[in-house]
Amino acid sequence: MRAEIRRIHRLLGSATIYVTHDQDEALSLADRIVVLRDGGVRQIGTPQQLFNRPAHLDVAEFMGFRNALPATIVRKQGDDVEMSLSGAFLRGKGMDQAAAGAVVAAIRPADLVPQPDGAIVATVTGMEYSGDYFLGSGRTAEGYEVFFRARDAIGQGEQVRLGAPADRILVYAREEGQ
Template sequence: MTTFQELRLDGVRRRFGGKDALTGLSLTIRRGEFIALLGPSGCGKSTALNCLAGLLPLTDGSIWQDGSRLDTLPPERRGFGMVFQSYALFPHLSVRKNISFGLQMRRLPRDEVRRRTDEAIKLVRLEEHARKLPGQLSGGQQQRVAIARAVVLEPSLVLMDEPLSNLDAKLRLEMRTEIRRLHQSLGLTTVYVTHDQEEALSLADRLVVLRDGRVEQIGTPEELHNRPANAHVADFMGYRNLLPMKVKAVHGDTVALDGSGLTLEGTPVGPVAPGDDVVAGIRPEDLRAGPHGVPVTVEVVEYQGRELAIEARTAEGVALFLRATERPSPGDRITVTADPSRVLVFP
């Protein structure tokens, strides 16, 4: 396996027809790290992956593996493995032959091809399916074949482009655990593209949130979950309540807010002053029914197992999303409250 200490993207840019799909992406990936590129459709995450893979030439910038420049090399000379959203398996070849295909193309000795193929099949737990054709496998099994085919080449970097989006919810969870297990047991360096924040949080060591081709924030799952850099990242990280408000007063580390028919206290993310227009971000689980809060009318109640998801509305018609353990009925009047440390205030 060719290894490296770090892979560096320096000001990577890609234009399509005069429009930037990716602008000034700079990122250093350390050996053994799991990086997730996260964002909505059209944010540039797959473009970034394809630039890394060599499937798209750069408009500007450079890619380096330690001291060697990579972006001038064709895809086959970069030594990366790739797992696509569509499994892209050969339908007429067995599981074993699909996995060993790349090794045979490299004209490796027959014994080594057999040994590495056996190890890869065992790694993805497909021993009893090795002779089957892809059409005889479930979606999750096909995806495991695609992953085995990528890792059997012992690549220095594995690139995964939304590999779980074609699977149902239960299989997605299982495959998520499988990918994390493989990453940890093989020490693979992985770049993973997804639009699913829960998936990214559970898998990645660091997340790169993109929007319109630009980096919005890079950080650990904990950093992005607890301290999103701005309202866009907050929206993507599950802060469903994003309320336009005004700063009434600043008291040390907390600010008093007014607007949207609410009065709240929150914690600023960046400098704010009295009179400033701001956005208050609150996760549904941090907005709770309780005394001495804001009166709201319950509109929709959804049962979600341990908790109930509630959509309610203030007297001024502002929608609020919250969680509760006791079921109210649509039309009920309740009061809701939030801990100031859990209300983030974005300039």
């Protein structure tokens, strides 16, 4: 259906507004995406811009950043951020005016993988086989749910250390209630 809508759009050659709550539809159909929240514009950009550098945490969540973990900035230089997360240190990319204090580290499940020295420690609560990989879920000691990707199944109840490349961890100022 998406291909047919795209074909008709090109055939007509006119602007088309398509409303969706589905990230895949938005990315595959749009030349430009407008993300709204409570009737206000949160971000406008190409699918690539919104997918790679969402300007706000709610836009990041729409773009697949399912993991949103509270952390505290330890050091910031430009957009490089070092954070404390449950007593461990994690590096990421600052996405807004978060200069000090409480932040949220946003990570896509595909980027969060088991690593021997991973900063995020979780107890596995589930594993789903997805063909080339397993999609895992877990819970940190503080009770935060995390979603990750693994090559091999990890048993329920086992502890796993998880990490992600610093350029794939986006850091946002923590808003009230996060």
